[in-house]
Amino acid sequence: MSAEAPRAGVDHLARTDEAALFERLSRSNLVTTWRWYLGVAAAGAVLLWGLIVFLYMAMTGMGVTGYNRPVFWGLYEASLVFWIGLSHSGTLISAILRLTHADWRAPVLRGAEAMTAFTLMVGGLIPIVHLGRNWRVYYALPYPSSRELWPNMRSPLMWDAMAITTYLLGSLTFLYVGMIPDLALLRDKSAGWRRKFYSALSLGFRGTHAQWRRYHVASTLFAILIIPIAVSVHSIVSWDFAMAKTPGWHSTIFAPYFVVGAIFSGIAGVVIVMAILRKVFRLESVLTPLHFDNLGKLLLTMTLLWGYFYFTEFLTVWYNRNPEEWEVFSSYAGPYLPLFLTMIVCNFVIPFPMLCLKRVRRSISLILVPACSIVIGMYAERLLIVVPSLARRNDPFIWASYFPTWVEFSVMAGAAAMFVLLYMLFAKFFPIMAISDIKERLFHATDRTIGGTTVESIAQVEGEEEARA
Amino acid sequence: MSTVIVGLFNNVSAAAKAARDLQALSLPAGSVTTISAVPLPDGSVVTDPAPVRFPKIVIAGWFVGAAAGLGLTLATYMLYPLVTGGKTIVSVPPTLIITYEVAMLGALLATLFGGGRELGLLRFPPKTIHDPRIHDGKIALCARVEGDDQAGRAIDAMKDAGGIDVRPEEGEL
Numbered sequence: 001m002s003a004e005a006p007r008a009g010v011d012h013l014a015r016t017d018e019a020a021l022f023e024r025l026s027r028s029n030l031v032t033t034w035r036w037y038l039g040v041a042a043a044g045a046v047l048l049w050g051l052i053v054f055l056y057m058a059m060t061g062m063g064v065t066g067y068n069r070p071v072f073w074g075l076y077e078a079s080l081v082f083w084i085g086l087s088h089s090g091t092l093i094s095a096i097l098r099l100t101h102a103d104w105r106a107p108v109l110r111g112a113e114a115m116t117a118f119t120l121m122v123g124g125l126i127p128i129v130h131l132g133r134n135w136r137v138y139y140a141l142p143y144p145s146s147r148e149l150w151p152n153m154r155s156p157l158m159w160d161a162m163a164i165t166t167y168l169l170g171s172l173t174f175l176y177v178g179m180i181p182d183l184a185l186l187r188d189k190s191a192g193w194r195r196k197f198y199s200a201l202s203l204g205f206r207g208t209h210a211q212w213r214r215y216h217v218a219s220t221l222f223a224i225l226i227i228p229i230a231v232s233v234h235s236i237v238s239w240d241f242a243m244a245k246t247p248g249w250h251s252t253i254f255a256p257y258f259v260v261g262a263i264f265s266g267i268a269g270v271v272i273v274m275a276i277l278r279k280v281f282r283l284e285s286v287l288t289p290l291h292f293d294n295l296g297k298l299l300l301t302m303t304l305l306w307g308y309f310y311f312t313e314f315l316t317v318w319y320n321r322n323p324e325e326w327e328v329f330s331s332y333a334g335p336y337l338p339l340f341l342t343m344i345v346c347n348f349v350i351p352f353p354m355l356c357l358k359r360v361r362r363s364i365s366l367i368l369v370p371a372c373s374i375v376i377g378m379y380a381e382r383l384l385i386v387v388p389s390l391a392r393r394n395d396p397f398i399w400a401s402y403f404p405t406w407v408e409f410s411v412m413a414g415a416a417a418m419f420v421l422l423y424m425l426f427a428k429f430f431p432i433m434a435i436s437d438i439k440e441r442l443f444h445a446t447d448r449t450i451g452g453t454t455v456e457s458i459a460q461v462e463g464e465e466e467a468r469a
Numbered sequence: 470m471s472t473v474i475v476g477l478f479n480n481v482s483a484a485a486k487a488a489r490d491l492q493a494l495s496l497p498a499g500s501v502t503t504i505s506a507v508p509l510p511d512g513s514v515v516t517d518p519a520p521v522r523f524p525k526i527v528i529a530g531w532f533v534g535a536a537a538g539l540g541l542t543l544a545t546y547m548l549y550p551l552v553t554g555g556k557t558i559v560s561v562p563p564t565l566i567i568t569y570e571v572a573m574l575g576a577l578l579a580t581l582f583g584g585g586r587e588l589g590l591l592r593f594p595p596k597t598i599h600d601p602r603i604h605d606g607k608i609a610l611c612a613r614v615e616g617d618d619q620a621g622r623a624i625d626a627m628k629d630a631g632g633i634d635v636r637p638e639e640g641e642l
């Protein structure tokens with residue numbers, strides 16, 4: 001952090017020019033440029049187009065999509081898995097970094113948590129989009145009605161509804177609770193309607209010693225709770241597929257494979273979002289190459305894990321040569337070859353060697369190459385999971401191909417625009433940087449001289465209760 | 470409302486010295502606290518005597534959620550039986566999954582509401598003690614006092630330790 005004053009010891013709360021730090025971290029809230037309006041207008045226009053096309057599809061019927069016998073899951077379901085997967089890393093990374101007291105976490109937390117919340121909102125809408133007769137979505141709600149209809153709890157799709165709802169509520173709560181001290185800061189620094197707005201949202205938080213102590217316990221509890229929920233969500237998304245006796249889906253490895261894939265694409269998403277935030281809000285001194293280096297190392301680990309899982313899955317099918325499954329896998333060398341090659345190249349061939357290099361991990365423009373490549377590769381992977389298994393199902397007489405129509409592309413473009421729009425609005429009205437966490441980290445940082453060099457040292461507050469005892 | 474002496478301090482050491490001097494006034498436990506922009510380690514300036522209780526509410530919330538999830542699935546099997554081969558299917562794995570998800574939801578909500586309650590959120594008394602200058606790196610040391618004598622001694626203790634803008638205020642701590 002460039003504006004830091006020399007640190008003699010952990011004593012002064014203000015390690016920097018506080019006004020400059022606040023201005024730098026709250027730039028997104030304080031300054032509104034024409035680019036923001038342009039971005040909102042563009043994302044809004046695409047979202048509007050997506051909504052119009054969705055209404056057209058709802059009124060006309062699902063026949064306007066590329067769905068046909070036997071492929072009734074396609075781009076929408078692949079997008080559902082993709083968006084839920086993207087949601088994985090934000091809150092999960094944030095929770096793990098909080099629990100492990102990773103001292104570089106502070107600037108990454110908020111942007112990642114917001115990414116989770118908005119990708120989940122988008123992903124959660126997709127099952128409703130692909131439902132057909134969308135207005136009957138309330139049939140899925142468990143309430144006594146004269147229709148004598150009740151959701152079938154044995155269906156993995158119902159587990160999905162439960163899991164996504166829990167994760168969405170958990171992620172929103174995690175995001176909101178993490179923001180409360182920053183909302184209190186904005187309340188104290190603003191005037192007019194903004195002051196009223198932030199006063200209401202900060203819920204009367206003042207920063208008394210007792211409040212901070214309980215706040216930390218609550219944050220830790222949220223972090224502990226959200227990790228198993230995150231793992232369960234993508235496991236359940238995988239069971240949407242694995243519980244069916246469809247070749248290519250019915251696999252015991254699917255749940256951990258999906259979780260790994262989700263974290264993989266999620267970290268790539270976090271890298272992209274962080275790079276954009278850094279550029280747009282001029283956060284170069286806060287989001288440093290060190291943060292990208294650490295995220296790059298996580299991404300490298302997940303690249304290897306993803307490669308390991310995919311190879312394991314492929315190897316067992318290769319040796320087994322179960323005809324039904326083999327037909328699905330062999331189609332990867334046929335009509336799905338471009339998709340398969342995209343997946344392998346983008347998920348492994350490009351990112352693995354690049355992320356091994358420190359020079360790439362520490363360069364923001366270079367690390368975007370493997371990050372973007374992974375997002376593309378994982379989308380291809382989702383399509384490869386969903387489509388070939390249905391197109392090459394057990395009975396060869398009904399084998400068919402699938403290609404999305406302009407309707408699916410438009411609706412999914414609208415979904416992507418919805419994510420962008422929500423993120424832009426969030427960045428405008430809420431603190432996109434975890435200001436209190438950053439200040440806390442600065443407070444705990446001190447310089448320590450070892451021989452002929454001076455290194456930064458972070459004081460960790462651990463075992464307070466034991467110390468008191 | 471009670472009288473609170475508020476003093477601003479530039480650093481933790483000065484605030485800690487003032488807090489130590491305030492101990493000589495024999496103020497009741499919990500009547501001296503800090504207001505700061507970042508959390509201070511417990512004991513660095515003041516100590517919070519009250520135990521943190523809401524994790525117990527979180528455990529209770531988990532069990533309430535588990536009971537709700539279990540009830541939802543079991544009630545579904547009973548009220549809307551799916552008769553297969555002449556018998557109703559009561560499937561254990563889905564029951565476990567729904568129970569787990571609703572249990573975790575219960576624990577999350579209990580953390581939110583239990584934590585919020587103990588944090589004193591959503592309580593808006595007519596006047597609370599606060600100083601926005603904490604965001605400029607200052608620490609506000611606050612002592613709830615009774616009587617003019619105690620107030621005067623608290624003000625002296627804070628000023629002697631280097632307190633800035635030491636003043637009495639009426640409000641909730």
